[in-house]
Amino acid sequence: xxxxxxxxxxxxxxxxxxxxxxxxxxxxxxxxxxxxxxxxxxxxxxxxxxxxxxxxxxxxxxxxxxxxxxxxxxxxxxxxxxxxxxxxxxxxxxxxxxxxxxxxxxxxxxxxxxxxxxxxxxxxxxxxxxxxxxxxxxxxxxxxxxxxxxxxxxxxxxxxxxxxxxxxxxxxxxxxxxxxxxxxxxxxxxxxxxxxxxxxxxxxxxxxxxxxxxxxxxxxxxxxxxxxxxxxxxxxxxxxxxxxxxxxxxxxxxxxxxxxxxxxxxxxxxxxxxxxxxxxxxxxxxxxxxxxxxxxxxxxxxxxxxxxxxxxxxxxxxxxxxxxxxxxxxxxxxxxxxxxxxxxxxxxxxxxxxxxxxxxxxxxxxxxxxxxxxxxxxxxxxxxxxxxxx
Amino acid sequence: xxxxxxxxxxxxxxxxxxxxxxxxxxxxxxxxxxxxxxxxxxxxxxxxxxxxxxxxxxxxxxxxxxxxxxxxxxxxxxxxxxxxxxxxxxxxxxxxxxxxxxxxxxxxxxxxxxxxxxxxxxxxxxxxxxxxxxxxxxxxxxxxxxxxxxxxxxxxxxxxx
Ligand SMILES: Cc1ncc(COP(=O)(O)O)c(C=O)c1O
Numbered sequence: 001x002x003x004x005x006x007x008x009x010x011x012x013x014x015x016x017x018x019x020x021x022x023x024x025x026x027x028x029x030x031x032x033x034x035x036x037x038x039x040x041x042x043x044x045x046x047x048x049x050x051x052x053x054x055x056x057x058x059x060x061x062x063x064x065x066x067x068x069x070x071x072x073x074x075x076x077x078x079x080x081x082x083x084x085x086x087x088x089x090x091x092x093x094x095x096x097x098x099x100x101x102x103x104x105x106x107x108x109x110x111x112x113x114x115x116x117x118x119x120x121x122x123x124x125x126x127x128x129x130x131x132x133x134x135x136x137x138x139x140x141x142x143x144x145x146x147x148x149x150x151x152x153x154x155x156x157x158x159x160x161x162x163x164x165x166x167x168x169x170x171x172x173x174x175x176x177x178x179x180x181x182x183x184x185x186x187x188x189x190x191x192x193x194x195x196x197x198x199x200x201x202x203x204x205x206x207x208x209x210x211x212x213x214x215x216x217x218x219x220x221x222x223x224x225x226x227x228x229x230x231x232x233x234x235x236x237x238x239x240x241x242x243x244x245x246x247x248x249x250x251x252x253x254x255x256x257x258x259x260x261x262x263x264x265x266x267x268x269x270x271x272x273x274x275x276x277x278x279x280x281x282x283x284x285x286x287x288x289x290x291x292x293x294x295x296x297x298x299x300x301x302x303x304x305x306x307x308x309x310x311x312x313x314x315x316x317x318x319x320x321x322x323x324x325x326x327x328x329x330x331x332x333x334x335x336x337x338x339x340x341x342x343x344x345x346x347x348x349x350x351x352x353x354x355x356x357x358x359x360x361x362x363x364x365x366x367x368x369x370x371x372x373x374x375x376x377x378x379x380x381x382x383x384x385x386x387x388x389x390x
Numbered sequence: 391x392x393x394x395x396x397x398x399x400x401x402x403x404x405x406x407x408x409x410x411x412x413x414x415x416x417x418x419x420x421x422x423x424x425x426x427x428x429x430x431x432x433x434x435x436x437x438x439x440x441x442x443x444x445x446x447x448x449x450x451x452x453x454x455x456x457x458x459x460x461x462x463x464x465x466x467x468x469x470x471x472x473x474x475x476x477x478x479x480x481x482x483x484x485x486x487x488x489x490x491x492x493x494x495x496x497x498x499x500x501x502x503x504x505x506x507x508x509x510x511x512x513x514x515x516x517x518x519x520x521x522x523x524x525x526x527x528x529x530x531x532x533x534x535x536x537x538x539x540x541x542x543x544x545x546x547x548x549x550x551x
Contacts (some may be wrong), residue, residue: 038545215523295393306411372401376408 011079015131019353027349034378035349036366039176041241041322043296044277045233046289049240053278065273067265069249070096073276076283077249081127081234084207085163085219087227094253096261097271101206101235101248104107107260108202108231108250113138117167124325125172126204139165144359151180155189160350162193162302168200171220174207177356177365178325179318181211184218191223194360206248207289207321209239212298221251231260232305236275238321239290240282244312245275295320300368307371307379308366311386321371325353331389338364338384345388346381394423400533402436410536439538443528449478451496452503454511455489455521466490469516478506489521500524 005013044050063389068074072093080088089095089322098104102329107127113119117138119128122143131139143161144153154170173182182190194201211217221227235248250260264270277340282289306325308315328338335352342348353363368375397404407505410417427433442449443529449462458469464482473493474482481494493511495505505523528536 035543038543040545042543042545299393299397301413302414303408372397372404372412 007388026281034345040243042369043241049282052281053274056277065270080283087221089251100246101233104233104250111259118165120169123358126176151286171203174320181320211320234346247275256318311383324366332347450500452524454493456491457518458516
């Protein structure tokens with residue numbers, strides 16, 4: 001008998017499994033469950049984009065691509081970033097195309113963090129930063145964000161967590177799960193602290209195209225003096241509804257992107273070829289698709305925020321991504337209890353807020369990446385659930 | 391307010407309040423816009439899209455291609471105007487290509503539709519010929535998928551796998 005426990009790496013064994021797995025096992029075994037839990041677009045990839053992927057297969061373009069990704073795609077990415085966020089990068093040296101934004105996040109953390117160095121992670125946030133930091137033998141340091149601050153990271157909260165070991169700040173905005181965004185003024189405050197303490201920044205801007213209202217997304221790299229300290233991670237999953245294609249990218253200083261490319265080369269070789277052909281089309285001709293999808297999300301967002309507020313689950317107004325983060329403290333239940341009762345009683349699945357960090361306790365993540373009909377039905381079930389609670 | 395029309399086109403049963411919230415308008419503004427669209431004849435009516443096959447087996451429908459001789463001055467309008475009066479007729483379109491009018495007809499049975507074509511349509515003055523195509527199955531109608539299986543959401547919660 002092999003003792004597998006003794007074979008396994010200690011760091012891996014110590015990674016916490018996701019706490020909500022049990023909850024999803026329940027959901028999967030029930031019939032007639034209506035879910036507001038999914039974190040990906042409900043749209044299919046725009047047809048003209050899919051067609052380019054299909055065409056590449058028909059043409060037999062089934063080989064590896066260059067390690068950094070096709071030059072044409074890197075050029076289009078740079079043009080697109082300039083057009084959308086007025087940041088300029090050199091396609092030859094400043095871009096690496098990755099297997100989703102996920103891989104780019106992993107590469108960036110592994111390239112920047114040495115054992116014992118601290119990685120500052122605002123929470124609630126996406127679940128991957130902490131385990132990836134731990135695998136790099138870095139020390140994750142949580143910065144709790146609060147509803148009073150619209151779940152934005154404040155310079156004050158950041159300063160409180162800085163130590164001589166602080167190395168890398170994760171900036172996860174627009175935010176999953178809260179829907180929070182950072183305005184230019186907020187970013188400028190953060191930039192001051194970053195400069196002062198010689199930090200590097202991983203700006204996860206995967207939801208950059210999904211912001212609502214008059215003000216569009218501001219890339220952290222566009223803030224004065226920040227381009228040289230920032231790795232921007234972005235990708236195709238959310239903006240172009242391309243989650244399954246597994247394609248993303250990182251842009252940043254060539255010295256860092258170069259090292260990330262080296263790791264990528266040994267661990268991955270190159271991102272999927274077919275997906276890159278499709279992505280070139282998305283970058284060139286996909287702006288209209290984004291506008292259309294953004295408008296649809298925005299209508300659903302207004303509907304669901306209004307619906308939840310009306311039934312007493314107050315939500316701060318989310319301005320980005322496709323999630324609402326209502327507060328359930330008024331019910332006296334914990335997030336886990338609420339979600340479990342809700343699914344048993346009404347067969348509606350939402351994600352408990354504490355899955356995204358301790359300070360998410362007392363909240364739910366509700367996705368509106370669903371049809372209006374689906375959202376309306378789910379809202380009426382939640383309304384009924386709240387009535388039965390009293 | 392094109393977005394209002396798009397929303398109604400997809401689901402005419404959304405309440406004024408829901409529409410207002412989604413569009414960032416007041417309920418009054420939405421009411422007024424709808425009233426205006428109705429007045430202008432942009433919105434011509436509201437009806438449910440019913441999958442009749444589910445409730446009533448005794449339903450048949452057909453697409454009929456008509457070739458007709460146009461009238462001097464009035465072109466196809468006159469004959470189209472006559473045909474659309476029949477209760478059996480659901481829609482009438484003037485077409486480009488190999489025939490002139492496409493007429494969608496429904497009735498209790500194929501037999502009944504055949505009789506209608508023979509007795510009422512083909513006997514009209516300017517009708518030169520008819521070709522009747524019975525509809526066997528409606529997979530999608532008015533932009534809505536009717537096949538009995540609901541589309542399954544294949545998205546998964548990767549977050550926790
Ligand atoms: C905040 C955030 N960053 C990154 C990702 C990873 O996206 P992908 O790897 O599909 O590009 C996700 C996906 O849910 C996310 O929510």
